[in-house]
Amino acid sequence: MCRWLAYSGTPILLDELLYKTEHSLIDQSMHSKLGVETTNGDGVGVGWYEAGEQPVPALFRGIGPAWGDVNLRELARVTRSGLFLAHIRASTGTPVQQTNCHPFRYGRWLWCHNGAIHEFRELRRDLMMAIDPDLFPSISGSTDSEVMFYLALTFGLREEPVRAVERMAGFVEQVAKAHGVAEPMQMTVGTTDGDRVWAFRYSSVGKSRTLFYSTELNALRTMHPELEVLRGLSEETRLIVSEPLGELKGAWQPVPESSYGVIQKGADELGSFTPR
Template sequence: MCRWLAYFGDPIRPEELLYEPRRSLIEQSRSSGPDAGIANADGFGLGWYGLSDAPGLFRSSLPAWGDQNLRELSAQIRSPLFLAHVRAASAGMPVQQTNCHPFKHGKWLFVHNGYIADWPHLRRELTMAVDPDLYPYIEGSTDSEVMFYLALTYGLEDDPLGALERMAGCIEAAGYRHGTEHPLQMTLGLSDGEQVIAVRYASGPEVNTLFVSTSVHDIRLLLPAEERFRHFSDEARVVVSEPLIDLPGLWHEVPPSTALIVRDGPDSEDLPFVPRMP
């Protein structure tokens, strides 16, 4: 499985989350969580919001842990909102830069952990459902990128959560028509530079994990000696596929079939996620 994280808060250096925690994203790329024998070695990406209206993007098909450019870049950038991803390619998916996350279109960044089941059989139908005006922007061959462009097709600009639900509904309907029992497995992260939207959902009973950090203010009270939290703003949040460090009370597991919205303010918002047909 892939791994990803999203950060929202006062500007920090991405290396503070990519490299410094005990179970940093880079460490997870060497061997991840319950699948400790599986390395996320099939590429990585970092997307961040800074001085430009559009996000910056750095991707490579190389393993994240050996890329010195990522190390240098993440130590020099300061950003209030960024998404990072380490990839374990699904069977048959090429290892190439255009298949690495985040995917970018305009102001949007998108990361995904999971799969569309029976993708080779569903690929043509789902790709053809993408708006013809958006189709030329698809560069790679992954199911994840098509998911992103389906969400753009179904109204991401005006109704992000509704667009994601319609994207999921479209995929499930196509899968069921082809006899696929559990068409969709996903945790995904999405941003327009103003908010982070994260979703945990699967068609079947097994759902990939997703966590969000709890109040930084509360963590400071519990762990006053932890220097790493002193410069994080009270509203700072980190959304992760799996925890970066093991500290009591630091992580809240996002329930299945839930969308999490992180934006300015002290609290994140949990909403039910229900796929529906476009």
């Protein structure tokens, strides 16, 4: 399916995570260890925010394999950000085109997804008819991931993100049931408004795709005092990833099944996720 990461913390160059780690996102595009497919070559995208600049995030999306995208490599080596989402795509049936590459953007919001809505072609019309008419013209692609995003926006993502995504998942399951489709939802989702980052792990079958969050910096510094790179990062720095970016002992914690997490200033949050 796909691989993605979300970073929030001390501003860094994008290539530090996209290219330079032991099992970077670009490496995962060719050699995924925990994904459904080993290769994720149907497009790549990154959305990032610049402090003090235009609040609408910048967006780069390409349709080629991430490992061969020279424009992404050039951009990543000179672009610094304290909050960004990046995604490599393995299509589940919709075309390989720029408008189908993640992250998706609406105003300040970014959204990326790994997974699928089972029998999406059969459910698509009913799902799309529930999207707010004012939001509908902004849809530009044909993926289930983008439909999920606009349903979440319709159900209040900008006001109550967790509850909105729970409503989205519940609505998809309701529509699927009406069509006789069992266990339709498979998702890990990352979304942000440029201030906080929300991550969700859920599937109707109860066996969701992998998702991990990074250990608190203070604990990592205690475990690995020899790593100078950890000294330059703030205690607020966090990562959420589809699969670990390396084998550093104690660095990665699995996100529990049917749960959500929030990266934010101060204490982060971890809670249970229940479709409504």
